[in-house]
Amino acid sequence: MLSDRGIKVATIGGGSSYTPEIIEGFIKRYDEFPVKDLYLVDIEEGKWKLDIVGDLAKRMVAEAGVDINIYLTLDRREAIKDADFVTTQFRVGLLDARIRDEKIPLRYNCIGQETTGAGGMAKALRTIPVILDIAKDMEELAPDAWLINFTNPSGIITETVSKYTDIKVLGLCNVPIVMEKMTAEILDAEQDKLRMDFVGLNHLVWGRGAYLEGENKIEEVLNKIASGNFKDVENVPDFEWGKDLLKSVGMLPCPYHRYYYLTDLMLQEEIEAVQTEGTRGEVVKELEASLFELYKNKALKEKPKELEERGGQYYSDAACDLISAIYNDKGTLHYVNVKNNGTVNCLPDDSVIERTSYVGKNGATPLNVEPLPSQVKGLLQVVNEYEALTIEAGVHGDYDSAFQALTIHPLVESSIVKNLLDDLIDENIDYLPQFQK
Template sequence: MKRNQLKLAVIGGGSSYTPELIEGLIRYHDVFPVAELYLVDIEAGWNKLQIIGELSQRMIDASGKPIKLHLTLDRREAIRGADFVTTQMRVGMLDARSRDEKIPLKHRLIGQETTGAGGFAKALRTIPVILDICREMEELAPEAFLINFTNPAGMVTEAVNKYSSIKSVGLCNLPISTKMQIAELYGISQSQLFIEMAGINHLNWTTRVVIEGKDMTEDFLRRLSGSKSLSMANIPDLEWDSAFLQSLGALPCAYHRYYYMKEEMLREIMEQYKNEGTTRADVVKHVEAELFELYKQPELNEKPAQLEQRGGAYYSEAAVQLMKSIYNDIGDIQTVNVRNSGIIACLPDNVTIEVNCVIKSDGPHPIALTKPLPPQIRGLLQVVKAYEELAVEAAVHGDYHAALQALTIHPLVGDEQIAKAVLDDILKENEPYLKQFHAQKA
């Protein structure tokens, strides 16, 4: 791939994250020359798309970069002839996220948008829409790369890899954020730091920390023990126990708190919901409302600092770094979601994992792990990956039985009667978005 004028289609262009992406496209335009930028959304998101479009145009104008911006509701127009397609959408919008978080709480389960029963509901709504986009890409832009930022990113990427022929890479800002935070902890630049990450999206472990060629993993875990650090804006920042970290021998990602500190996390979420009647979705609604008021200001021509409160910090770094590395055949190392193909030996070859990859013009090439994953990591990983495999099949085929088994084996559900009650609630509350299940009933 080496075109001098690239076409990029952003599905979900009215997202509050988009200014992050615009900032990255401007910063790296000399080495990633996007000439045609299409921001696409649905009719219900047209107002937000217009606000985002006006801010994006001001940012482009201020930069002087030759990027032609298009706003459209016509997804096919945006995809036709594209070099890259990015997806950053939320099927059902924030109201659906609110339901995803509150349905589990009704059954005294953790309610979170990408993890557990909430993430399962989001996957059921999202995967069919992503596969529709893939079919349009197969027809209109068969050589394009799909860069998926839509959660749950790992399951979405797995569905695409199993049910589409397009080139796809799943992306999350958590790995790049983790590397930045570790570099800051040691007071070094990222170029001096290498970290090995292994697992699946929102369930990965940092298994090695190497600074200028010296393995600092044990030192790093000692520094981190008992500290409130290396979390994300959308996750309660609870302390890691020193003995636990030492016995694990790796840094769990921020989302591991839902598994390793399940009761404490549930208690905190339940107390917030009981006392304030809110979940993270309600906080995000408030943050987004403030952001869009900022975005409307005619003098604003850059990404506002307040966007980091949204949980999307470093989105442009992750997304644009990946695309420019593919475009320029750079061969640098990034942590992305790809087909396993034997990299993690304890998982099937055809599932999606999140690991370090060398990024070339034909996409990511996974790097072999330094050593096999130990049982304390392998056990949880295998169970959650089995859940994901079942959840993907349920989402694609409307398979109630696969859905029931997925929730039953998930560590944050784990009871067949509760799993059935939660599943029935999810299907009822999301009925307009789950036509695949209607077809099975018919």
């Protein structure tokens, strides 16, 4: 690790439309994190995308004049061998699987979403065998490397690696960065002067504080949100929260809380979308097709602005800042998915939480958390147990754990769990080796 050859990074899912984000991030930070070899890895079905986005990556690096070697490969083990950092941004089953995740629950009048509820569980079950294979390769070929996971559902996947492997792992999501950016705009403040106090789970995180010059401005932020419409992320409908809801919670909800706090509105929006523009996955499929047409343009030598419409904007800054903080032992604050270890006293120690944390060469140290109030604790605990059950189902092919995971999830009606679960397994069986037995 970190030999004379320089820094080696392997990106699993290198053919993703998001790849220009991370390329841009490494270019911007080349002086402090001089990547020498960057391996972009994909599978045979994604080779055509890997070739297109890989060529764009090479043009971006050449245009920036930085000495980064870009390698395109279908050989994951070659990419991982002696790597210093491995990043994961893959989607098992590609976008067609996401579309199924959205549509199958809707048959039962349930929220269909790629990271939470029944759809989120299906994605996790497909992903867990693959992430464990990647971790196994790392244990053999790059045992000192850090795994930085962006693959959704990020908290569940990060927790799987944390519980079942010896790999050093942190998870990452762009949602806290988007929330921080929105808060800075609300307060008319510079984003780098603001520190957010985030606590919760991935896609179920609350902003408990918004500190500007040492003063907590969260009440001011909530009041301004209640009186206006502030766009947060592209991939979640931005229904207004309502003043009473925000006042009663007393914390800044993340965009995905709308699925829990505004369930009827969100479900109706999904039902109508299927009949008009299509599910979010179908919209993204069209958007990705247009992005890859842009990427083919040999004159394009930078990340196109259109990529922000994809829904993962700003994650390159978060990802590359995090990697640089580890490499340079910065001890700076980041919003990461990290092992709880007693930080949130109402959750098990081995759970992975999303928390404001100090990051240095030894990883992330989450900030201490005062006991959480009842307004958020109950929802947090039940979703945390759903995640733990989903992990057991994904690792062991345990039907009973999957059944109970859906039964306790707030977005699933318990009376339809068996039919819903059977559909999810049957229609994903090609990607579920743990259930094929």
